[in-house]
Amino acid sequence: MALGKVSVNNLNLGQGAVSEIERYFLFIGPAAANVGALVPLDTQSDLDAALGAADSALKTQVAAARLNGGDRWAALAAPIDADDRWQDALEQAQQQGHSVEAVVIATPVSAGAELAALHDAMIALGNTYGRRCFAMAASTGIDPDSQTWAQYLAEQQAITLNVSAPRVLVVPQLHGNDLGVLAGRLANAAVSIADSPMRVATGPLLGLGETPQDADGVPLPAAVRAALDAARFSVSQTYPDYPGVFWGDANLLDAPGSDFQVVEHLRIVDKAARRVRVLLIQRVADRRLNSTPNSMAATTSALMAPLRAMARSVAFAGQVYPGEIQPPQDGDIVLVWQSKTRVEAYLTLRPHNCPKDLTANIALDLSTDTE
Known part of the structure; x- marks a missing residue:
């Protein structure tokens, strides 16, 4: 004999949307307020309250990113002291569950070993948390009191020489806020992540600092930009008789012949990997x-x-x-x-x-x- 039983179960078929982290960047650098905290930002944020009223490396880049990032721009900032390690701020953000597409380091690097350390950190995020990120680093701009363009170029070329870091791009701070300008351009929701920041139809760069000069009073030559691009730096560019300043390729520090020499190729692969990973997790031990x-x-x-x-x-x-x-x-x-x-x-x-x-x-x- 038996008793009748009726059950109704909800079946999860895994058809829902996946939270999008593309265009959401983590900015790390010295600032005058909220040191040690993680500060969410958007287009309406008061940067003086969030990052301090005083000028700082972090605030300068965030302001440039917000101006170029469009009306849906949002980011996460991690203010640190000048002598703090960006690695600690990055780990804090990961431990608190913040997933970001890119990590932007406002403090300029001066040697290839620092770029290698950034790449190692990006790989570690994937190994530990299953998160795919790329890093944006800055290098110093020219010292107009003591350097010629030839001297500056030789100094910069030495930084990326023989560096293999496929998840890192480096931006010389020629105008003082180039890093933030590129970060905002990459985060703008008006264009696809598959678009190169070189895309002229996106419009000119906004809020780029003044054109630099060297010790001889020579304004930034196009040849220096071209030489920096050849050394795998990511730089702005102009077109003669065409108004506005635009960007070149966002060059990743990958080896010659690699599939991931520009950031738009890495971004589409990472986006696909994030979504496929969720589908695979849902199928663990599912017969x-x-x-x-x-x-x-x-x-x-x-x-x-x-x-x-x-x-x-x-x-x-x-x-x-x-x-x-x-x-x-x-x-x-x-x-x-x-x-x-x-x-x-x-x-x-x-x-x-x-x-x-x-x-x-x-x-x-x-x-x-x-x-």
């Missing part, structure tokens, strides 16, 4: 993921969903605004069972082509028209 054909097809489709979302384009007013990547194709996701309890997924992302070197060839037609 719905198994080696049967139906399960493999369903899992492949589920893992492809973030890629399809990233690839979504919009057609408006006769223009097509492409997604962050090209639409995924059959075979872009492969599942491999290494054992009965271990499965590995391989995913392929295809960024769109993007013109950064454009040339027009003009020919003259001198032929004679004949009837």
Whole structure:
């Protein structure tokens, strides 16, 4: 004999949205207020109250980032004393559960070992917390009282020489707030994370400091910018007879021939990895993921969903605004069972082509028209 029983269970199919951390940056540097605290900021924040009324390295970069970051800009600031370690502030933010896309260090570096330490810290975040971040570092600007451009260039080139740090980019403080300007440009929600900060249609840089001069009174030459870019620094640029100051590539300190020499490539891969990671966590010890054909097809489709979302384009007013990547194709996701309890997924992302070197060839037609 038996008694009737009825139960109704809620099934979680893992179809909800994932919190987006892209464009949310952590700024670390000396400031005059809230030292040792983590201060959330947005476009309406009073920076004098949050970071102190006095000028500081952190406040200067945050102000520039906010100006260039658009109406949805938000960030996290970690004010420290001049002799404090940025590593401690970074660890504090991680322990308190703050996930960010990038870490911006306002105190300038002076040697390649400091850039290597930044990269090590970014890798450690992934190893310890499963968080993918890249770091933005500053180097000093020119000393107009004692340095020529040639001397300054030689000093800067020595910093990045032989440094391999694929999750670090370094910005010379030529105008005093270049680091913050780039950080804001990368965090602007009006453009995609797949867009290069070089994109002219985004508009000119806002609030960039005064054009620097060397000890001989020579304004910043375009050749110095080009040499710094060749040394893998990230610098501003201008176009003759075209008003405004723009940016070049945001160069990562990766090895020649690598896939991640510019930040937009790293950002789209990291975004996809964050979303796929959540889907994999939801499938731990779930027997719905198994080696049967139906399960493999369903899992492949589920893992492809973030890629399809990233690839979504919009057609408006006769223009097509492409997604962050090209639409995924059959075979872009492969599942491999290494054992009965271990499965590995391989995913392929295809960024769109993007013109950064454009040339027009003009020919003259001198032929004679004949009837």
